[in-house]
Amino acid sequence: MNRPPRKLWYFVCQCGAKFFAKENNLDCPRCGETLESTEQMEPPWTNRYLTIREAAQRLRASPRSIYGLCQRGLLVHFKLPGVGVRISEEAIEEFLKAYQRTGTGKPLRISGPRQKLRHLRV
C-alpha cells in the first residue's frame, strides 16, 4: 500500500479534462482528442485507487450508494475504459470533509449557558 510514488504523464485536454497516464500518448477519455504529454510528474496523490466495492467498505455503505454518489457527481471518480470505476482515497477524504457536520448541524458552542455562581461569596 505504501509504494513509492511514481511519475506519470500529465495531460491537460482542450475539453478541460486533466488526468495522468502511464503512456505519454493517448486519446482523451472525455472527448476522444488524441493527446501527447510532454510533462511527467508525480501525481498529487500517493494513494491507491479503490473499486466501488472497496469504497463502499471504506464508508460502510452499499456499493449501490457509492455508485449513486458518483452518478450524482458528489464523489469524484474515474471511469476507466475497460476497467470500470475507480475512486482515489484522496477523493473519499475530500468527500467526507465536504459533508462533515457537527452533531446538531450548528456551530459548536464552547461555553454552555452562563451559570450564576450564587454560592460563591467573596
Ligand SMILES: [Zn+2]
Ligand atoms: Zn478532451
